[in-house]
Amino acid sequence: GEDVEQSLFLSVREGDSSVINCTYTDSSSTYLYWYKQEPGAGLQLLTYIFSNMDMKQDQRLTVLLNKKDKHLSLRIADTQTGDSAIYFCAAPPRTYNFNKFYFGSGTKLNVKP
Amino acid sequence: NAGVTQTPKFRILKIGQSMTLQCAQDMNHNYMYWYRQDPGMGLKLIYYSVGAGITDKGEVPNGYNVSRSTTEYFPLRLELAAPSQTSVYFCASSSGQGGDNQPQHFGDGTRLSIL
Numbered sequence: 001g002e003d004v005e006q007s008l009f010l011s012v013r014e015g016d017s018s019v020i021n022c023t024y025t026d027s028s029s030t031y032l033y034w035y036k037q038e039p040g041a042g043l044q045l046l047t048y049i050f051s052n053m054d055m056k057q058d059q060r061l062t063v064l065l066n067k068k069d070k071h072l073s074l075r076i077a078d079t080q081t082g083d084s085a086i087y088f089c090a091a092p093p094r095t096y097n098f099n100k101f102y103f104g105s106g107t108k109l110n111v112k113p
Numbered sequence: 114n115a116g117v118t119q120t121p122k123f124r125i126l127k128i129g130q131s132m133t134l135q136c137a138q139d140m141n142h143n144y145m146y147w148y149r150q151d152p153g154m155g156l157k158l159i160y161y162s163v164g165a166g167i168t169d170k171g172e173v174p175n176g177y178n179v180s181r182s183t184t185e186y187f188p189l190r191l192e193l194a195a196p197s198q199t200s201v202y203f204c205a206s207s208s209g210q211g212g213d214n215q216p217q218h219f220g221d222g223t224r225l226s227i228l
Contacts (some may be wrong), residue, residue, distance in 0.1 A: 033216055035219075040222075042219035042220050042221045042222075043203070043219040043223070044207075045216050048216060088155065088156075090217075103156045104155060104156055107155060
């Protein structure tokens with residue numbers, strides 16, 4: 001089955017850039033996603049990238065995709081304390097098999113003032 | 114903008130009790146999902162549905178049941194609550210157009226403790 005791996009923790013200072021990394025095993029995904037989970041809340045779709053793109057920029061967010069290495073990253077510029085949350089990547093295989101919409105275990109971003 | 118609505122938000126059950134976690138979506142999505150999230154862990158898929166009347170098991174279905182009589186509602190039933198079912202439960206939905214890799218929209222979760 002699909003394996004999606006993320007590091008568990010990242011700590012940065014306010015104003016710095018944050019880079020959250022994700023690796024996956026199944027390369028058939030049409031879309032790859034980043035979700036944000038704030039304390040006590042559900043997962044909120046943050047951004048996504050189409051699989052034929054290398055990069056997507058959306059205000060302070062930059063998504064980089066390296067299909068050869070099956071590596072996805074999320075860069076947050078000028079990180080704010082409000083960005084403190086858990087970030088999940090998802091790389092669902094396009095196999096019409098719902099058991100395989102695996103999420104990573106999440107990276108907890110801590111932003112220090 | 115209701116999206117996906119889950120009730121209750123919190124619940125404490127005794128071992129052996131039963132309960133139903135409610136989930137409703139107003140986006141006319143065909144696909145709906147139930148996940149559990151244990152402390153410090155990612156999401157595990159319990160059950161999913163691709164349309165009214167159709168449900169199937171995910172990774173961790175034991176101890177749970179679901180039904181999908183309408184597009185809008187997808188309740189999750191715990192028949193004999195066990196301490197191992199203490200978790201946060203999330204319901205999600207997606208349009209299903211183009212397959213199973215469309216983005217999922219999540220409710221705010223139900224925090225369930227079994228004592």
